[in-house]
Amino acid sequence: MDTHKPPPIQRDWVAKSVAGTLLGFGLALSVSGLFVRLNPDMALSVKGQLAMWMLAPVWLGTLTGSYFFSSGLRAWLWLGGTNLLLAGALVVLSPASGG
Amino acid sequence: MLRTDFIRIYKSVHTWTGILSGLALFIAFYAGALTVFKEPLARWVAPPAQEVPYVPLTDAAQLIVEALRADPAAAREFTIHLREAEHLPARMEWQIRPPGGDDHDESGIRHFVAGMDASGTVQVTETQPSRVAAFIDTLHRVVGLPVDNDPNRWVMGLIAALYTLALVSGVIVLLPSLVKDFFALRIGRNLKRMWLDAHNIVGIISLPFHLVMALTAVVFAYHDGFYGVQDALIHGGKWSSAFERQRPPPGAAPARDPATMLPPLELAARARALSPGFEPGMLQYQQITGPRPVVRVWGKDAAAVSPRARGGFAALDPYSGKLLGSDFLPGRQSTPNLVISSFFALHMAAFGGTLVHWLYFLLGLAGAWLFYSGNLLWIETRRRKAPRQGGEIPVQRRDTRLLAAGTVGVCLGCMSGISLTLVGGKWLYGHVGDLDAWHWGLYYSVFFASIAWALWRGAGRASVELPWIAAALTLALPLTTLLAWSLPSLGLWGHTSPATLGVDATALVGALALAWMARISARRRREAAADSVWAA
Numbered sequence: 001m002d003t004h005k006p007p008p009i010q011r012d013w014v015a016k017s018v019a020g021t022l023l024g025f026g027l028a029l030s031v032s033g034l035f036v037r038l039n040p041d042m043a044l045s046v047k048g049q050l051a052m053w054m055l056a057p058v059w060l061g062t063l064t065g066s067y068f069f070s071s072g073l074r075a076w077l078w079l080g081g082t083n084l085l086l087a088g089a090l091v092v093l094s095p096a097s098g099g
Numbered sequence: 100m101l102r103t104d105f106i107r108i109y110k111s112v113h114t115w116t117g118i119l120s121g122l123a124l125f126i127a128f129y130a131g132a133l134t135v136f137k138e139p140l141a142r143w144v145a146p147p148a149q150e151v152p153y154v155p156l157t158d159a160a161q162l163i164v165e166a167l168r169a170d171p172a173a174a175r176e177f178t179i180h181l182r183e184a185e186h187l188p189a190r191m192e193w194q195i196r197p198p199g200g201d202d203h204d205e206s207g208i209r210h211f212v213a214g215m216d217a218s219g220t221v222q223v224t225e226t227q228p229s230r231v232a233a234f235i236d237t238l239h240r241v242v243g244l245p246v247d248n249d250p251n252r253w254v255m256g257l258i259a260a261l262y263t264l265a266l267v268s269g270v271i272v273l274l275p276s277l278v279k280d281f282f283a284l285r286i287g288r289n290l291k292r293m294w295l296d297a298h299n300i301v302g303i304i305s306l307p308f309h310l311v312m313a314l315t316a317v318v319f320a321y322h323d324g325f326y327g328v329q330d331a332l333i334h335g336g337k338w339s340s341a342f343e344r345q346r347p348p349p350g351a352a353p354a355r356d357p358a359t360m361l362p363p364l365e366l367a368a369r370a371r372a373l374s375p376g377f378e379p380g381m382l383q384y385q386q387i388t389g390p391r392p393v394v395r396v397w398g399k400d401a402a403a404v405s406p407r408a409r410g411g412f413a414a415l416d417p418y419s420g421k422l423l424g425s426d427f428l429p430g431r432q433s434t435p436n437l438v439i440s441s442f443f444a445l446h447m448a449a450f451g452g453t454l455v456h457w458l459y460f461l462l463g464l465a466g467a468w469l470f471y472s473g474n475l476l477w478i479e480t481r482r483r484k485a486p487r488q489g490g491e492i493p494v495q496r497r498d499t500r501l502l503a504a505g506t507v508g509v510c511l512g513c514m515s516g517i518s519l520t521l522v523g524g525k526w527l528y529g530h531v532g533d534l535d536a537w538h539w540g541l542y543y544s545v546f547f548a549s550i551a552w553a554l555w556r557g558a559g560r561a562s563v564e565l566p567w568i569a570a571a572l573t574l575a576l577p578l579t580t581l582l583a584w585s586l587p588s589l590g591l592w593g594h595t596s597p598a599t600l601g602v603d604a605t606a607l608v609g610a611l612a613l614a615w616m617a618r619i620s621a622r623r624r625r626e627a628a629a630d631s632v633w634a635a
Contacts, residue, residue, distance in 0.1 A: 029339050033333040040288040051327045054441055056317040060260060067108050091163040096153040 009072065017063070023079035024062030027054045035095035037093040063098025106275065110266040120261040120503075121470040125444075127255070128470070129513055132463025134236045134240035135448050135456050136602070137408075138186070141232040143576075143602040144524040145186040147592050149329065151185055154190040154215050158363040162191055163371050163384075165221035166213035173211070179363045179382040185594050188212050188226050229525045233540045235517055236627075237541075240319070243513065249323075254321025263313040273299055281401045288413040291479045298472045301465050308342040308462045309469075315446040316546060355388045360417040369420050370396035370413040376403060380410065384417060390416055395427075401452035403430035406440035408447035422494055467510075474506040478632055484562045495632045503558030505550065511565035512549025514613070516542035518606070525579050525591055556576040557631045563621045570613035576606035 032051040039047055062079065069075035108597050131138065154162045159179050167174050170193075177193035189212035197207035210226045238244075242258050284296045302309070318325070361369075367379040379398035386392055395412040405411045406427045413431075414424040425431045431604035432440060444450045448459040485491040507533040520542040522533070533538050549568070553561035580593035594600075627633055 002333060009102070011108065011110060018531050026623070029328065029332060030327060036329075042435065043333070044337060044341055047431075048326070048329070048334060049439045050435060051329055051333065053318060053439065055325050055329075056314045056321075060263045060317065061267075063260075064112075064264055067112060067268075068105060068213070 012072030020066030
């Protein structure tokens with residue numbers, strides 16, 4: 001049993017805010033991109049609008065949540081890692097032409 | 100279990116995002132609550148129509164043909180109104196937009212209406228419809244800035260993003276004590292506790308409303324940029340080219356004779372047949388002599404979600420009556436389209452009819468109060484208290500004095516300015532050349548004068564004086580209507596439709612509420628502690 005007191009949370013306002021803003025937007029783009037790739041049969045006009053509408057909640061949700069990271073470094077590592085993962089999935093799912 | 104560390108961090112987030120966005124949001128919400136009733140406001144201020152008599156609907160087809168002969172430029176786009184209201188000056192109306200203007204900027208548009216005399220001769224008149232309701236909507240859309248253009252919308256989007264942060268962080272701070280504190284409105288000696296309880300209750304009860312407003316506002320500010328980035332990175336350029344493909348090929352337009360179009364009543368009947376609850380209100384004709392003529396039959400359906408603030412439409416071919424699209428027809432949308440429409444409808448109260456309008460009006464006012472009370476709590480937290488055993492009264496911090504004065508000045512200045520600019524629409528009509536500029540000038544002079552007054556007099560005195568001014572200016576709305584009825588020689592007017600009387604009645608209630616606030620502020624000044632910014 002691990003009973004020792006957890007280390008204090010670092011404030012790291014700038015690092016967390018920038019990570020949440022930039023990487024949160026990247027995350028939102030990847031999520032919307034996956035939505036587009038996974039719904040090939042939906043009409044572009046509808047799909048494109050839904051993809052646009054999901055940017056703001058994912059982006060700002062991530063930004064708001066980023067202050068839960070115990071330090072700015074962790075925020076960058078976790079959000080950066082998730083970005084790479086999702087961007088990778090997006091590349092794999094993209095048409096071979098690279099479009 | 101949330102660690103207290105997190106609570107402290109999110110309390111900082113809530114405090115600073117709230118203080119940065121609060122005053123802009125007050126304006127957005129007060130003006131937004133009024134924008135729910137944009138049409139009644141436009142009807143209230145509209146001068147009585149005298150220029151062109153309403154053409155009977157049965158003659159509207161002939162009116163279109165004659166009017167297009169008189170002004171062929173109208174063929175690009177014009178409107179036939181199926182109903183009659185104070186702010187709709189004639190059966191047929193069209194606008195000429197200046198080239199290169201912003202889509203959302205309505206300031207350069209020229210308006211024309213067409214009527215017919217008994218012999219069937221068409222009269223085309225240029226009109227200057229009051230844009231005061233649109234001006235209030237603009238204040239709402241760009242948080243009190245004067246023009247709805249890209250840079251101002253980006254400012255609004257930043258405010259909306261801060262607002263989202265403030266909302267979520269506020270909920271996180273409240274979560275651990277939510278069960279204990281929720282609905283615990285502790286009225287009593289501890290005024291700060293009472294204001295905090297009230298702030299939390301209003302915030303939690305209207306949380307879904309606020310989340311919708313915050314996220315949709317961010318999208319309204321940045322959708323062009325969002326689409327652009329997604330087109331480049333996700334759609335591979337297909338998004339923008341899809342719209343280019345819709346443009347007609349040049350030079351291949353067949354000759355169309357507007358006289359062979361179906362009459363407006365027939366087109367309205369066809370749209371009504373598509374969806375039983377759909378009540379058409381106007382017909383928007385587009386490119387009727389071009390290769391893709393279309394008429395949008397706009398209307399409302401109280402039992403369905405409307406995709407836009409003014410309702411939804413069925414797109415018909417005006418010559419054959421064939422349905423071209425029902426993507427925007429309330430009650431007949433596909434599920435994905437309904438989801439997209441609901442984002443707009445939830446922001447603009449475009450569902451559920453009058454009851455929902457009033458609910459949104461009250462939620463909007465409650466939202467404005469939420470930001471006002473947030474600033475008050477910020478000030479109260481930083482109050483310097485006098486020692487209990489008596490002694491010297493401490494000087495309050497400069498930043499709390501400034502924020503107190505600024506909060507009173509901005510909030511009351513916005514309310515006074517909107518009331519005055521509405522009243523000015525009646526008193527100045529026909530007496531000044533550019534009424535739009537006057538609406539603008541009246542609002543901003545009162546707005547800035549109130550801020551200057553509050554800074555000069557101090558928050559305490561201004562918190563009594565400015566509500567009295569706002570009450571008087573708001574009372575001027577129903578008084579103007581009464582004066583118009585009792586002294587017709589003044590040249591004023593007072594409409595009697597339920598919508599416009601509703602404006603008068605609401606303004607009367609608003610004026611009474613402001614007078615009540617002025618009275619309780621005065622009482623608090625007499626009784627309150629001397630160690631407060633409100634004693635100044």
